[in-house]
Amino acid sequence: MQEPTFLILTALATRPLHGYGIIQAVGELSDSEVRLRPGTLYGALDRLAEQGLIEVEREEAVDGRLRRYYRLTDGGAAVLTREVERLRRRAATAEAQLRDRGGIIPGLGRIAPTTP
Amino acid sequence: MQEPTFLILTALATRPLHGYGIIQAVGELSDSEVRLRPGTLYGALDRLAEQGLIEVEREEAVDGRLRRYYRLTDGGAAVLTREVERLRRRAATAEAQLRDRGGIIPGLGRIAPTTP
DNA sequence: CGGTATATATCGTCAACCGAACTATCTGGT
DNA sequence: ACCAGATAGTTCGGTTGACGATATATACCG
Numbered sequence: 001m002q003e004p005t006f007l008i009l010t011a012l013a014t015r016p017l018h019g020y021g022i023i024q025a026v027g028e029l030s031d032s033e034v035r036l037r038p039g040t041l042y043g044a045l046d047r048l049a050e051q052g053l054i055e056v057e058r059e060e061a062v063d064g065r066l067r068r069y070y071r072l073t074d075g076g077a078a079v080l081t082r083e084v085e086r087l088r089r090r091a092a093t094a095e096a097q098l099r100d101r102g103g104i105i106p107g108l109g110r111i112a113p114t115t116p
Numbered sequence: 117m118q119e120p121t122f123l124i125l126t127a128l129a130t131r132p133l134h135g136y137g138i139i140q141a142v143g144e145l146s147d148s149e150v151r152l153r154p155g156t157l158y159g160a161l162d163r164l165a166e167q168g169l170i171e172v173e174r175e176e177a178v179d180g181r182l183r184r185y186y187r188l189t190d191g192g193a194a195v196l197t198r199e200v201e202r203l204r205r206r207a208a209t210a211e212a213q214l215r216d217r218g219g220i221i222p223g224l225g226r227i228a229p230t231t232p
Numbered sequence: 233c234g235g236t237a238t239a240t241a242t243c244g245t246c247a248a249c250c251g252a253a254c255t256a257t258c259t260g261g262t
Numbered sequence: 263a264c265c266a267g268a269t270a271g272t273t274c275g276g277t278t279g280a281c282g283a284t285a286t287a288t289a290c291c292g
Contacts, residue, residue, distance in 0.1 A: 002118065004280065006206060013213035020239050029209050040280050042241065047279080063288065065239055077217060080210060087207040090122060091200045093145050097129035098197060101188075118248065136270050156249050158272070163248085181257065181270055 001083055004040050009053065009080045012072040016057040019045065019068065045070060053079055117199055120156050125169065125196045128188040132173040135161065135184065161186060169195055 004026075011017060011025035019041055026036045048054045053076030060067040072080070120142075127133060127141035135157055142152045164170045169192030176183040188196070 002279065003206070006210065010206075010210040010213050013210065014216040018239075020237095023239095029213070030206075037281060037283090038240070039242080039282065043279070043281095062239090065288065067239075072217075077214060081214060084207045084210045084214070087203045090119070090126075090146075091203040091207070094122065094126040094129065094196060094200045097126050097145070098193060098200070100130040101193060120249065134270080136268095139270095153250055153252090154271075155251070155273080155275095159248070178270090183270075 001079075003034060004036055005044050005048070006080075006083060007034055007036070008041070008044055008048065009072060009076055009083075012054060012070060013077065013080065016069040016071040018060075018070070022070070048076070052076070117195075119150060120152055121160050121164070122196075122199060123150055123152070124157070124160055124164065125188060125192055125199075128170060128186055129193065129196065132185040132187040134176075134186070138186070164192070168192070 007026040007030060008022055010029055011022050017025060019038075022045075023036045023038075023041060026034055045054070049056065049070070052073060054070045055073055057069040057071040060069065123142045123146060124138055126145055127138050133141060135154075138161075139152045139154075139157060142150055161170070165172065165186070168189060170186045171189055173185040173187040176185065
């Protein structure tokens with residue numbers, strides 16, 4: 001799962017949102033690091049709905065404009081939870097490897113100290 | 117950055133490795149969850165070298181077969197470090213959102229405003 | 233009256249990953 | 263002696279998902 005998809009699920013975790021609301025929520029959740037584009041969003045929305053991770057909660061007509069609200073399904077929440085654990089494991093593994101940067105020589109121990 | 121790329125950099129963090137060694141290391145680092153394919157690896161290797169995140173350390177001819185060892189550059193280590201922090205932040209954000217699933221906190225009521 | 237914000241849809245493109253096939257050598261088992 | 267399997271690298275074609283751009287439409291503010 002890529003970052004935009006992950007953030008869409010994250011945004012929908014607390015409450016149902018419509019497309020534009022998701023774009024804003026993702027911006028806030030990522031400290032404005034990720035700006036979701038419409039092309040990314042609506043493609044992802046269709047895909048995630050097809051996979052059953054999200055579903056249309058309701059469709060509202062506000063001033064003649066359609067607002068389609070999406071909700072995270074239980075299945076989607078489960079997938080997101082697993083993904084969170086996955087990210088944590090990856091981060092921990094990489095950090096451990098980075099701490100060993102410089103490497104060791106068997107029998108001699110570390111030659112390059114872990115530079116703080 | 118996607119998972120295979122992330123794991124390649126992770127594998128190279130401790131010591132230089134040749135292509136096949138990277139495939140094995142990624143398998144171990146991911147608890148056999150990720151099996152890197154040659155097509156993924158060699159494409160990523162070229163790309164990462166072009167970006168300066170890794171570099172060819174040396175080329176060894178063992179029994180007539182070439183072994184090309186790649187090393188993580190300082191720039192690559194910096195990028196990987198930033199990526200680790202990014203993953204942690206994403207994981208923390210998603211977890212916080214998931215905790216709010218349903219949105220009601222007993223005794224306090226809803227913290228975040230409802231759907232606009 | 234024009235710019236910004238709200239809101240959704242669609243198009244073509246590109247990067248990255250994936251599976252598979254191919255070559256080649258060394259090692260271990262039968 | 264032979265074959266399977268591990269080691270090691272290259273290449274190709276296909277698919278997915280993200281991206282940028284564009285289009286449409288209304289509301290609000292200065």
